[in-house]
Amino acid sequence: MPRLATPLTESQIRALEPRATRYCVADGNGLVIEVMTTGTKVWRFRYTLDGKRQPLATIGDYRMISLRVARAKAQKYAALVAQGVSPVATARRDRGAESKADVLREAAELYLATAMAGKSDEYRRTTRRALEKDVLPTIGNKPIGAVTADDIVTICEQIKSRGSPKMALHTRNVIKRLYAYLIARQLASSNPAAVVPARSIATFDTRTRVLSGAEIGVMLHTIDTSNIRRPLKLALHLLVLTMVRKSDLVESTWAEFDLDSALWTIPAARLNTRADLLVYLPRQAVAMLRELHRARASQNFVFPSVRGDDRPIAKSTLNQAVKALGLEVEHFVLHDFRRTASTHLHGLSPQSEIGNDTAHDEVQDEAKRHRQQLQGWADFVDIQIEAARQTWSEEV
Template identity: 85%
Template sequence: MPRLATPLTESEIRALEPRATRYCVADGNGLVIEVMTTGTKIWRFRYTLNGKRQPLATIGDYRMISLRVARAKAQRYAALVAQGISPVATARRDRGAESKADVLREAAELYVTTALAGKSDEYRRTTRRALDKDVLPAIGNKPIGAVTADDVVAICERIKSRGAPKMALHTRNVVKRLYAYLIARQLATSNPAEVVPARSIATFDSRTRVLSGAEIGVMLRTIDTSNIRRPLKLALHLLVLTMARKSDLIESRWAEFDLDNALWTIPAARVNAREDRIVRLPRQAVALLRELQRARTSETFVFPSVRGDDRPIAKSTLNQAVKALGLDVEHFVLHDFRRTASTHLRDMEQQSAAGADITNREATDEAARDRRTLQSWADFVDSQMELARQTVDGTA
């Protein structure tokens, strides 16, 4: 019987580094991966036949064979060994078929079974649908390196002709992510979808872009779990909670905040207005600002530049942070946060007016109404983040 081993994971395999001499790491049930001095990783099958240890049977190149497929082959070879049959001839035939992995259809299968294994059911479903419906029928039999930007554009144009520009953009993004994976696995050298601008596929009126509740939750959850600097995460979260303009927030000063009374007073001169602008902060925003206050490095600015010259971060900093995350949200810009909040609040207020019993005095108390409205919005945002967390964790 093969020696028991702790099963490997895809991330552990990717992390294996070459050494001065090649070496093997066992996955279990006879399956091992051999790391060559060049960094190439080869699946092998270790077995004993007729009481004698046999030379390793080669399964194939890790770049073309996923962990799941390698395990299935090892299991099949083990069944042959149990019958007293050498698996070498079968392994050789399998390797003959391995060359198919240089065509996009086989590479896409490798992508789906490995890269998408930890994604949600909905994410896998929509990705698989785009591949099966539009991508693979058109270019599935092409060699990986032969797919061009023109191929991607042609696919997107066919989808747009069906009256589905958003689906066309989604499909382009699927191809882009697929090729990013293939490049990381050294199966491709360039990304044909990366040079196809999103705006050339589908353009949307940015004045009408509103994020859904689910998009808000996923976006903020992605920001929160990313590796960008903590102050930038909090700034993006505060943009959503306060509905402030980006410039108003990043140029804000500590002197403008009264956190004990949950107030942010933006001076009229700073916003080119006749009167100061009052923002009544929900408790979530106050908590984020207190965290920033405890860790502050500037006596003046809430979001100081890391250059240490006591000035706020550049106006492009938050945009660059969001861009670096690669958020898969169609035609999104930071200003969409304000429009999104306003739209959702209108819907919430209409529902509240239809079902709530509000006294005349409360209705005329503008300050109380504003505070109540922003708190309801912050609670809604929290609920969407929690739903996104549950979806990722599989507890929804």
């Protein structure tokens, strides 16, 4: 029985390097990718007809055809072979129908048809809208390599003139992702949107700044894949999930937590309030705190100073960690995590009063409601992180 090929991934294909002679790597079901000595990668279809192995049928250049599309074509050709028909003529017609992405409009269509596969309907809709409404009418007919940073600025200024600075920034980010995709496919050599600072496009009042779901995902994924210390990564994630103030978290002690009950009681004395603050912990937060507890360097503080003395990290430590990452999410401060969580939580539970400020004597059903709401928020955050992770793996 012939050995079945292990299906390839986009990242594996991008990593294939040229050799002294060209070679093929199988994806399965007749689909192979041939790596030329120049580094060019070409999809081919391997098949047998009338009991004889036939020359490979060419599907097309990898830069122009994604793995998903190549598999679909191979499946179509395999159906022809099963009927006793050679797929060569059909493959030739298909190659003729493939647009060569010389100008940005054609490149954008390739991007939408391939990179957007598997994305949510909303993600695809907002990406297509940005391209079709503002980008392509302005620079769609320009060669890919002729688009400049000035073109991006002009487009963003036009959008801002309509009173939509957030949409201008979103559009710049769409162009940036488009060019990252084209660079990965060797269809572009530079990214004109990458040199346009986000802060030059849109500024936000930090008193009202609310991160979008996508921004939450990008931020936390960037934090998680960075080289900052693991406890700081967890602290930043916990700020998002628990909706507490930064000082409440960095000064927390292990005595305040009952992880078995998924409850954090912040003493009134530490808060300078009349009553303790009960923070109900979603399962993701409990898992992070258990990890911190297993690796704890202090018997007292959850986030101890690395200096070895028995005190918590400085309040500025988390700010400095985020600043060092150079995140694309501009004009935000860590307090925006609280505002962002509260805003999104209202959207997830529009008919409820949202908050963590719950007195000890609050009835059990109220506590249950709060737990459900915060667990829903934590699950929502996980979805945003996974979306950012998938986007990063496909575009980098």
